[in-house]
Structures are given as C-alpha cells and as structure tokens.
Amino acid sequence: MTDIDTIADRLNAIGNPTRLRIFRFLVRAGDNGVPVGRIQEELGIPGSTLSHHLKLLDSVDLVRRERKGTSLIYRAQFDGMRALVGSLVDECCADMPANSNVAQARRQSD
Amino acid sequence: MTDIDTIADRLNAIGNPTRLRIFRFLVRAGDNGVPVGRIQEELGIPGSTLSHHLKLLDSVDLVRRERKGTSLIYRAQFDGMRALVGSLVDECCADMPANSNVAQARRQSD
DNA sequence: CTATTATTTCTATATTTCTAGAAATACAGT
C-alpha cells in the first residue's frame, strides 16, 4: 500500500463527491454496515449508479461487502482507510513541517 | 475546508498518479520550492501536461506558485494538505474505531 | 418452481479528463 499507484487509486476512489458521500455514510454507520437499499434511500442515488460506485470503492479495498439473505451489506474498511491516511502522513505528504529534519532526511534517502 | 465537495476536490487532485508524483516531489523538495523546469526534467513530463496538472493542484490550494525571474517556483502548500488529512481523520473517515463512542456520537449528531 | 425483493450487469449517452504539440505570453539581458 506504500505503492504510489495504489495510493492514487484510493484517493481517486474517494475523490469524487458521490463516492465520498457514500463512503462517509458507511463510515458513520460503523461496523454493522448498511444494505445497498438503505444507502440508496438515504443518499438518493439510483441503484445502478450506486452499484457502480460501490464496486469501485470495493476494488480499492475501502469497503467490504457481505451477503445477508437477499441483501448485500456494505461496510467501510477501516484498515484500508487508516493505511491510506498513514501513507499520506508519513510516506508522502502531511505532518511534515517544511524543511524539517524529516523532510531533509527524506530528500537524501531518495 | 470542512465542506465535502472541497475535500473531494482535493482528494481528486492528488488521486491521479501523475499529480501525486508531482505533489510528492514538491513535498520532498521542502519549502524552497522547485521551478517548473526542474520538475519537468526530474519527472519527465511534457511542459504543457505538467502545467495543466500544476494548475489543477493550485486551484485546490495544494500548491502555491511564485515568480522568480523567468521561472515559476512551485511549492507544496503544507497547510492545505494538513487540513485535508485532518478532515479525513476527524470529520469523515479515518482513525475512527468502528462502533466507538466517537462513531456513535457522530451518528446521533447528524 | 413461481413470485418477490435486492442488487448487479449490460448498454448507451453525455461529460470530463488526460495528454501533448503548437502558438502565445512573460520576463530578463543586451
């Protein structure tokens, strides 16, 4: 997950307003997850569109699906998200006081 | 920056492999910034393409530009990045142990 | 095995995005 293309793929997955809304909704719903139908009602997204976005989120491991009867339950994949944020913070992008030792060290280790 | 569309815009900006490479390069270069020409050499991206991506990164305040003679110096905007990561962590998405108090509280405050 | 509910896949369309060459602009030096 340290791989830059993987990071970009995940960022891209939640870098779309519709998908970010979906993902946030799932995060807030917690570990119980939410069936597609309820996401659909709650966010007002047509089934086929929703399915398309969920598939993409699933493909980058930001959500997980599990069947329960006729319903499919989607849940946020917290580990995937934490890994992503972790990558941003320490491999790449944030919490790096510009020109800090960290930044300097990194410049040399490249 | 708490606005979900703004968050999505920024995620989208670095959710592209080329732009993520550019941004990471600028982050690692630190506060001194880098002129376009050197980014171009270093990453091997044609000028017009590079300019296009830099413009997009600039539009979401993830980089800043400053003219120095004939050169334009680009620098990572650390504050913007920190704000983004902050949003992910506490308004939306990460470091939220599923079904934690935090998650519960959030569910009610919606 | 038929009906019902839930969701996905198929298909099509409209729109956006990525890429990069060519032309234009900006600045500095002479």
Place this chain on the structure above:
DNA sequence: ACTGTATTTCTAGAAATATAGAAATAATAG
C-alpha cells in the same frame, strides 16, 4: 526593440468516467 529562456494557454483527439434505464442474476419464501 530584439533575443533567449521559461512557462502557460490553445487546441484537439483519445480514453476514462459518471449517470441511469432496462435486463439479468441471486436469494428466499411460499
């Protein structure tokens, strides 16, 4: 003013994405 260097804007084609209706599939109940 003229030249060179740096970078952007213009333009256009190709590829990817977003959207959503219609048809197909999956699972359960009767």
